[in-house]
Structure formats: C-alpha cells, structure tokens
Amino acid sequence: MADPPGILPDALLPGLSAPLPGNACIRYSLHAIADAFEEGVAVGANSYKGKTYNKTFVGSAAVSWLVSVGIAKNREDAVRIGQMLVDKHGMFTSSPEGTRTFADRDVLYQFVPKRRRSLEDVTAHCIEETAQLFMEAVKPGSTFSGSSAVDTMIAHGLASSRSEAVLLAEKLATDLQLFHCVRDKRMAFFDKSDVIYEYSEAHLSSPASSLQWMGGEDTEDDLQEDNEETLEPSEEAEPTVACDKFGFILDGSDDDATVASRCETIAPIEEDLSINEWKAQIQSCAPTASGEWPSAVKDKAKALVRTGLPDSLRRHAWIVFTGVDRVVQEREGEYQSIVEEATRLMNRPRQRQMKGVIERDLMRTYPRHVLFRNTNDEDGRDTLPQEDELVPGGVASLRRLLYAYAIRDSEVGYCQGMNFCAGMMLTFMPEVEAFWLLVAIMDKTPWEMRNMFSEGMSGVHEALHVTERLMRKFLPKLYRHLANEHIDVSMFATQWFVTVYASTFRFDLVACVWDSFLVEGWKVVYRAMLALLQHAQKDLLELDMEGILTFMRDDLPANIDGPSIIRASLNIPLRQKHIQKYAKEWRAKQKNSNGTCQRIIADNTDESGNPPDKPTKNKALSFRGLRANVKGVKKKGLPRMRRKASF
Helix, strand or coil: CCCCCCCCCHHHCCCCCCCCCCCCCCCCCHHHHHHHHHHHCCCEEEEECCEEEEEEEEHHHHHHHHHHCCCCCCHHHHHHHHHHHHHHHCCEEECCCCCCCCCCCCCEEEECCHHHCCCCCCCCCCHHHHHHHHHHHCCCCCCEEHHHHHHHHHHCCCCCCHHHHHHHHHHHHHHCCCEEECCCCCCCCCCCCCCEEEECHHHHHCCCCCCCCCCCCCCHHHHHHHHHCCCCCCCCCCCCCCECCCCEECCCCCCHHHHHHCCCCCCCCCCCCCHHHHHHHHHCCCCCCCCCCCHHHHHHHHHHHHHCCCHHHHHHHHHHHCCHHHHHHHCCCHHHHHHHHHHHHHCCHHHHHHHHHHHHHHCCCCCCECCCCCCCCCCCCCCCCCCCCCCCHHHHHHHHHHHHHHHHCCCCCECCCHHHHHHHHHCCCCHHHHHHHHHHHHHCCCCCCHHHHCCCCHHHHHHHHHHHHHHHHHCHHHHHHHHHCCCCCHHHHHHHHHCCCCCCCCHHHHHHHHHHHHHHCHHHHHHHHHHHHHHHHHHHCCCCHHHHHHHHHHHHHHHCCHHHHHHHHCCCCCCHHHHHHHHHHHHHHHHHHCCCCCCCCCCCCCCCCCCCCCCCCCCCCEECCEECCCCCCCCCCCCCCCCCECC
C-alpha cells in the first residue's frame, strides 16, 4: 500500500538515504521531517571561535542536507523549514549562545534533549501552513465528520494524539474559520462521528495561503508573496483556547513556571534515543503471547519508564506493556458489538439508575480538558448531556466506554471513579484501546483494580491498611500528628487509590505514576503516596484537622511538581516485602473477624463539578454524596458513599 500523502515513507526516515525526485509534489509532515532531520544531519565535534563543541552540527551543512535529499527545493526554503523545527518542536538551539534562530551560516547548533522539547500550540506564523496541510489531508469538495477528520490528521502526521488533533482543529475552525458545522454553522469542533463539517466558502474560493516548501513547484517570487500574505481571524471568531501539553485549558492563574514544570520528565538521559529507537526498545519489552512477562524483560521496561517516556510514545508504551495492542488485533470488532448491546440495554427502564449515575458523572470528568469541556454550557453549570445532544467528542467516547464496561462486567457494573480512569486513558489513546486497557487493569495481575470496585471494596480497605502501616514505618511523626487530629487515612487517600491519582492531581504526576504503575503495579502507587506526604509533612504538622483536610483537597494537588515527586519516591526505601507483609496482615485480620468491608468510593469533585485541576477554596473536604466535615467523622471509620449501579 502506498504511503498516505504528507507522510515520509518509513524506509526514508533514517536520514532519507535516497534523494527524492526534484519535482515530487509531496508535502511531508513536520513530525516526519523532524525525525528525518535528526537522523540525517551529521553531528560531531565542531570548532567555533577557537573552541571545540561536541555533538553539534553546522547550520550551512544542515541546509545543504535538506536540499540534497529533496525536502527543500532551495537553500532559502531549507532555512524556513529549519526555523519551523525550532519554533514548533523546540528541536535545537545555537551553541553556545542558545538562541532560537536558524541561519544558513557556519553557526553551530545542538539538538535539545527530547525530554526538554515541547510541541508548542500552533502559533500565528505557522497556522496558515497547518491549514494548507489540513486541506490536503481532508479534501475540500465534500463534507466530513469530526471523528474522521481526527483520524485523518493523526494518519497524516498532523497530530500525535486525538486530544492534540482536537485542539488543532479547534484553532483552524475558530482562528481561521476554515470550516463550520453543517447543522448550525458553529465554528466549534467535536471529535464525533455524527457531527458533520464543511469548508467555509471563503476558503474554497480562495484557499489559505502557505509557504510552498517540501517539494512544491512554486517559484521564489511565489514563496515571497505567500510569506507576506496573512489571514486575520474574524472579529466574531471564538477566542483561541490555550492548553497545557496534556490538553487542560489554562487560565490566568497558571504562571509560566507552573506550565513549564508540567513539560518536564523524570530524570536525565545519558544518551537520547531517536523515536524509532524508542519504539524498538518499548516493543522489546512486550509480554509473551501467553501474557507472561519474564523478569529480565520487565526489569528493562522498568528502567525505560524510570528514564522518562517521550510524551509522543506514551500511548504506544502503555498498550505494549499491558498487551492491549495484541488484544485489539485479536478481538477486532468486539468492542463495537459490546457498545451496541450496551446502548440498547441502557434504554430499558430497569437500567435507569445506572444510566443516570453515568450521565451525571460524564460532565464532571475533566471539564477543563479540551476533549471533555462543554462549550454549550457557558455559565459552567453541571448539565446532563443527552445522547442526541452536541457534546464534546471525548464525552461521547467516555459514555460509550463506560456503558460497554458496565455490560461486560455486570457483577461490578459502573462505580464512581471509573470515569476518571477511563477519561484519563482517552486523553492518550483511541477509544477502543482505552476500553481494553481498562479491562486489563481491572482483571489482570499486577493491577487487579476490580477489587477496588467489587462488592465489599476489599481492595480499598486493604490499600488503606497498608497505607496506615507504611506511614507508621516511614513517616511516624506525621502519622502521630494525623492521629491526634482524628484524621483517618481514608479521608484523603481513598480517591488516590481508587483512581490511581487520576481524579485528584495534575497530569504531570498522573502520567508518570501510570507509566510505572502499568509496569510495576501497586508498589508505585504506595511510593507516590509516601513521597506526597513527605513533601507536605512540614505544612501538615502545623495544621489542625480542618486545615489538614483543606490542605489535602486544595493546596497539595495544586502545588506539587509531578516529576519531582516521582524522583523523590525512588529514594524511599520501600520494598515489596513491606507491602506484602501488611497486606497479609490485613487479610488475616479479616479472616479471623469474619467481618465484611463497607463499600466506598470517594473523589474530590464537589456537587458543582469543580475539577481536580481547579480546586474549590475554603470548603471542607468534599466527596460526591458526602461532606466529610469535622462533625460525624469517626476516627477509624470510613465515609459512606453511594453504592454501585449495575445491571
């Protein structure tokens, strides 16, 4: 099969060993060019002003390479491409000055380590080029659905994830008014199969101008004219939504330092790997066909995630480590069948209770994420979307996924907390992969999260007991202070374990925890818990009960730096034998007492749907269906929650 337009053939990625025909009218994606550029440009020791700098390349030599392989048709074109790699990918800087200007001169440049790069939002100077590439991928002349546009953008390399594709399409619709919804002419974009779009007449009659680089046939005069033209957004266009790299909407409260901290990874890498090398390393860590994971292979996977996974490969790593990639192939079409059956059953009167619980939780799941935000609800109310209503594509996907899991596992059904796990997965991968990943972590070792949601909630009670014992061992002073203030670990740690931090903390922590959780299991969750409490210990020791509850709900999730917490957690001398000892202790206690555990699920979302990334100030610790104020909280009791809804 021929490679889709706009994508470099895989055979040419390692340095584009064979030059392309000079008249090949192909536009390559900037993602593909970035990979090829890093593989093909010669890096070594170069002299500049009497000093030698290792691992550098010369600007003029890079320009010559771009022209020689046919990516650029002339040296001026090559300079523009190089500057785009700097502006959009943060790919390299001049050495030793560190400036971000690319020139066709004997200036030295050095690649920025991949862990420090960030794919910036589409900026004003490249939005037009992106519009042109979009129109080449999604052909004008016919209508297209939101979900098909997202699929095409990912296939053509315009975006590396669905959330990135939605954000990009939103900018094209609102900033340039490139296309609109056929139904109501709105410029908002939804990743939804039944929302149909068409190109605006202005763009069909006068296509968006762009720099004609990457194999175009235009003359240098045409390039200059195109470069001078601009497309100004209409005054009526909706404002551009600024997001962090995970897709969460930013506002004025996010300063530059906070945003920058979310773009870090865990630890320095001695030698950066190319994307293809990373993929090969990840693939070599896959479990066997029978699901077994040899210890040597697992240790290699553990080392990879502790090094710090590239954001662009997180989805690939997660489905490989869990065997989901194999399941998706072996069970092709099964998820769609489950969705159809679940949708039919949900319309029956006897399923009304469970459907109502799911529907209420849909709009409470990451309402500040670009995939899930409700653009129809301008005043921020917690509205219930109907199935035929125009809702964000992520909400529709989450509904289908939760319906499907509830019918697949009718004994557990749906429980509050699942929505955050599933929603988090949808921000990194397609819907079908997210479903099978949820199934894997619920059923398989070493995760077995089904115990967290099954009747009796044995997994939660065991985790809380282990937490209490670990605090007594590693943080005895803090443990005694919390006990004196009548704070039980269930009052702050329940939602941490039920969602593996996904409902409470920013994604710079959540992503790192899940990277390791999918390899090592629950030990990582306990490590992170101890590191968080260790980080907050000084503040907590000065607070009373009400202050502790408020701090745990508001201040701690809002002010921690995820990668720093992960690094600190690795220094805690926690061993698997500690966890096993305390878990065995709990099970023996339950067996001897013949007691049953009360079912609980807690999260920190209040009744108005305030998200974990935007905590509500000056309120007591909130769980949905519960106000855990000072009154009525037992020292050793667990808060009561709504019971599960199931078929």
